[in-house]
Amino acid sequence: MTDTAPRRRARGQRPPTIIDVAEHAGVSRGTVSRVLQGGHNVSPAARDAVNAAIRKLGYVVNRAARSLVTQRAGCVAFLLSETQDRLFGDPNFTTLLTGCTTALGEHDIPLILITAGTEAERRRVTPFLSTHHVDGVLLISSHRGNPMIDHLRQANLPFVCCGKPLGERGALSYVSSDDHEGARTMVRYLLESGRKRVATITGPLDTPGGLERLQGYRGMLAEHGIAYDERLVAHGDYTRASGDAGMQQLLTAAPDLDAVFVASDLMADGALAAIERAGLRVPDDIAVGGFDDSPVATAVHPPLTTIRQPWTRISEMMVRQLLAQIHGEGPATVILPTELVVRESA
Amino acid sequence: MTDTAPRRRARGQRPPTIIDVAEHAGVSRGTVSRVLQGGHNVSPAARDAVNAAIRKLGYVVNRAARSLVTQRAGCVAFLLSETQDRLFGDPNFTTLLTGCTTALGEHDIPLILITAGTEAERRRVTPFLSTHHVDGVLLISSHRGNPMIDHLRQANLPFVCCGKPLGERGALSYVSSDDHEGARTMVRYLLESGRKRVATITGPLDTPGGLERLQGYRGMLAEHGIAYDERLVAHGDYTRASGDAGMQQLLTAAPDLDAVFVASDLMADGALAAIERAGLRVPDDIAVGGFDDSPVATAVHPPLTTIRQPWTRISEMMVRQLLAQIHGEGPATVILPTELVVRESA
DNA sequence: CTGAAAGCGCTTACAG
DNA sequence: CTGAAAGCGCTTACAG
Secondary structure, rough: HHHHOOOOOOHHHHHOOHHHHHHHOOOHHHHHHHHOOOOOOOOHHHHHHHHHHHHHHOOOOHHHHHHHHHHOOOOOOEEOOOHHHHHHHHEEEEHHHHHHHHHHHOOOOOOEEEEEEOOHHHHHHHHHHHOOOOOOOEEEOOOOOHHHHHHHHHHOOOOEEEEEOOOOOOOOOOOOOOOOHHHHHHHHHHHHHOOOOEEEEEOOOOOHHHHHHHHHHHHHHOOOOOOOOOOHHEEEEHHHHHHHHHHHHHHHHOOOOOEEOOOHHHHHHHHHHHHOOOOOOOOOOEEEEEEEEHHHHHHHHOOOOEOOOHHHHHHHHHHHHHHHHHHHOOOOEEOOOOOOOOOOOO | OOOHHOOOHHHHHHOOOHHHHHHHHHHOOOHHHHHEEEEEEOOOHHHHHHHHHHHHHHHHOOHHHHHHHHHOOEEEEHHHHHHHHHHEEEOOHHHHHHHHHHHHHHOOEEEEOOOOOOOOHHHHHHHHHHHHHHHEEEEOOOOOOOHHHHHHHHHHOOEEEEEEOOOOOOOOOOEEOOOHHHHHHHHHHHHHHHOOOOOOOOOEOOOOOHHHHHHHHHHHHHHOOOOOOHHEEEEEEOOOOHHHHHHHHHHHHHOOOOEEEEOOHHHHHHHHHHHHHHOOOOOOOEEEEOOEEOOHHHHHHOOEEEEOOOHHHHHHHHHHHHHHOOOOOOOOEEOOEEEEEOOOOO
């Protein structure tokens, strides 16, 4: 912080303090503070006088002073522990981030954005977090074995993950859409539309979305008495290119496939391209089902039939869970239902 | 902040304070503080002792306490004053945001993300900003007449805009890529490749990118002695759909066009779709030039020849300018060069 | 170069 | 229900 050294504000333009409010309302600072805290143990008359003074003077609490005495930061971190490239193409990220900002804003809690995709960044971030510069953390990461989880636990800092953290033991809060059921819904839809050979392109298997959507696919096939066929399964990494490559592989290994469930819309876009190059039509020859209902779903031709993830609700629940933990509640898992969105690709 | 009330930390797990460091190093608190501020007026022996104690104890400054006495927040806001939808599809946004976070991180300055796309949000945000809860603002908005600019000026808060704010008078800091020259470069490239009838699809004309890229297009045509032809100009809003519609309009109004300069890659993707539906080939029949070099540029077929915007440098310069202003420097304008990236579409 | 001390703006037991 | 007062952890003139 040597970087923000000089020039304290001139006396004249200093915002009003609690003392100004107290004088104006004819009460003590303690009473003003009590009104600020919710007005318990304050007479209606005093409360009204204080509120009037606050409005009159345009008083806004000085968070640094409050923070110093309460030993709480009064703000929350949005901690991005993915490398940047993973996010660049991901429109869900923006939705999640602005959703969390808005949900926190309603509680008047500022959000601090922190990136920790590299080891160097993590070294810088850890002391900041463990010295309680934030009251809690919204943790964004999808891959197995995120070292930040241990750091946060050691610092005894409340946190809630976006999506189920893989390979963690012990209680831990996360909010996730129902990947498993979402996948089942899509595969059921494809089968009930009369498709016989349903393939899939998965996400990375060290992510919950990769793993659980594949399990949902397998489970629904089994329920329909269809044996699992490895030739019908390709693995992607959520990029468009990997969807393209995966589809190419599937078309070679199983030329008789008539449907494909792709674990993300972006990969589905790639799959569409591969299908088109192969001279096949969607949905006539091959039905394509995506996952996410991200903006690409409606940008491609034909528009994707897909599974909608409730990102706004996810952000809201993450914030709610985090605040509950900050207030002393224990961790909890929240699973939110997804929704089938039928368009033209299947 | 009634929301983060209870449970102050137990005495035992409190982080070490400057007093602990002072005792450990055998000096006064004042001396520790001076070392923290850069070590001026401190003997080498004392400095070493303090630094050793800091390392030993894992001391990290309490920012709330510092902030209270220095009257500075020690953090900076990233203020998003666009409605959400504008951002959802925009991959540049993520680059800019993480770029700013990283650049600030190198100065140990946290970034607070604030959204103010609606009037209701602005009402909540303004008191927060004008009571100096941040030392400065990175202002993201592209449309003419952003009310936040007036609020920031009234609050006397340093700020730097991303892109040139249209219709503002008076000195004001902004960082922008050279839209005008970028457009000129693309149009020159198309003309020098032998194209004769170069059309354009613009961005919204109340944004600097919409306006200046169109001016660059007109200017370069004029330099080649080509008269401006309204039938060769369509207006979009940076969405993929508007690029598609714009291209359709151009193909009707000027069926003889053999190139099109599209003011964003996303719109260029839409244009590609319209061209394909018309049964024409890219680049054989029509050369397509984009703008941004965003991830879509390489995701589409054929990959786009485009103008690269230096988003990482833009974020770095925004941060640098903002810190300079916080330190008392006056406003400045920074224009960064763009780069022609030749791929297959032109 | 260094220490002692005031003070930043709040909250919160403690008395009453 | 209310006021007086201690104290949160720092920085910064002020003396020396």
